[in-house]
Amino acid sequence: MINIKEDEKLNVLNHSCAHVLAQAIKHLYPEAKFWVGPVIESGFYYDIDLGDIVIKEEDFPKIEKEMKKIVKDGKRIVRHELTKQEALDKFKDDPYKIDLISRMDEESTVISCYTQGDFTDLCRGPHVETVKACKNFKLLKVSGAYWKGDKNNKVLQRIYGICFPTEEELAKHLEELKEAKERDHRKIGKDLDIFFMNDLVGKGLPMYLPNGYIIWEELENYIKNKEKKLGYQHVLTPPLGNVELYKTSGHWEHYKDNMFPKMEVEGEEFVLRPMNCPHHMMIYANAIHSYRDLPIRIGEIARDCRFEASGALKGIERTRSFCQNDAHLFVTPEQIESEFTSVVNLILETYKQLNITNYTFELSLRDPEDKVKYHNDDEMWNMAEDTLRKVLDNIGIAYTEKIGEAAFYGPKLDVQVKPAVGNEITISTCQLDFCLPAKFNLTYIDKDGSKKTPVVLHRAVFGSIDRFIAYYLEETKGALPLWLSPVQLNVIPVNNAYHLEYAQEIFEKLKSAGFRVELDDREEKLGYKIRESQTRKIPYSLILGQNEVDAQTISYRKYSTTDTVTLNIDDFIKQIKFEKDNYK
């Protein structure tokens, strides 16, 4: 998918198109006041205050028509530079522009505005020569957006659009948007019977069907096996806990709004757990530890419940109940670097084996100004953040730093991916924590016999298994690799009357070789069964007819291919066994 923001030419074109949109809005709604109209990855938007008037998507044709008229008129876009006072005078009737101008520093900023015909907008530019260039555009969506992104502010109307130099590029982009909807995990999940939701159960609470649970189980086994090899020990802890547990950890203070409300029974207060750190802290605290025992790596496929805002819920990508592939590594300060490195390598290896290539690393740091959200200990933060930087630089991976995105207890490394629809999401995370172990008085006995506080690494490779399945379904368009496919092989006799017996024999052989295999012995025509096998994205369809019976072979067709390969069954089993285990 194209990134408009990063392409200089598209960037300028789209920004100019935002001005055309604003001009058209001004023509149609003279009362309109404008906030900002920046370029984003997928085009541009403009935030507009229209008072009580609400723009709906059904108004787009009207607005687009006015935009076309402006484009056709082909006015030049002319730049003027102003002093701060001139700018304040010029836009004196526009509170939004006054807000922008008054925050500009005259020394360092050249204040400029751009005029096209009867429309002038405060803008740093640059722009295309004339509005003629903005010919191939499309308005995409409209929504409310809080002024300055603050939910306490007024809601402005945000109109999104996109513009390309040619009609073909625009058409291609619109086609891509349509395709993205086709690979949305919510559609695939329904089509392939992977998961569903039910109003009576509750929103944001996905239920996995047999097909979905097979994927789940395979992923769970895959990651647990990898973790075991790295010395992780897996545990099982309850999905709720006493409120005091979260008061001790600080989560109650920091994340209460994201937790389901507490429930009282027999005078005791409980909450559904939103994360597993406190439970794992208590696992550590259950025994006395020597420096020789560290690092201790506690892993769990753990169910968590978070009270996500209803508007944030999205398929199995963002839910109110999910399972983290969680682990907490209790380490000495000297071990931070090697353990953190090992986690990053585990993430990289997993992605490589699963053939995931489109991701970016983000180093999430605290906002030093935000003393409320973040545990207040400058020295701790500086040390933690420096350590993470050092490890990442050593491994040599590229990352971007994000201020104010850290967890309250420490900085973190997040792996971000882009889903088919919507904003970037975090898949893997590794967080460094100097804070919680002290709150729980965790200790180990060091060489000199003194008690020391361990450092904790919180990490999740799949993030949540739910979210990972969502992402992976979209990456693969539902055509999962052999080892993850709910049904791996479909055995189809050409004619039940003559070939069913042989098909059953082959079916049994594949089954006893450990494959998930189906025998399609319905009284249907071959073409029908093949078609269904393909739409279900089953990796291998085996066609068995007289040719195969006579030669004692099998013929198979791989998903999304049309050619047929004929082999003897033992060679075929050898081949698919290799394919199934090859990812490890």
Next chain:
RNA sequence: GCCAAAUUAGUUUAAUGGUAAAACAAGGCACUCGUAAUGCUUAGCUGUGAGUUCGAUUCUCGCAUUUGGCACCA
């Protein structure tokens, strides 16, 4: 939660202020089939609660859920 929109059969979609339609799926019957849909047939639906109306799936309002953004995302 906020700004909007949507909700019709298991699924995808059509239509309507006066007994709601089609395709696929499901059941039945026939066809005995060589690489993406054999034919016939049966059953099945207007999210929910109010209001307007002689009559509402259709109009209005509330609620629920979903979708697109915003905000949030340990």
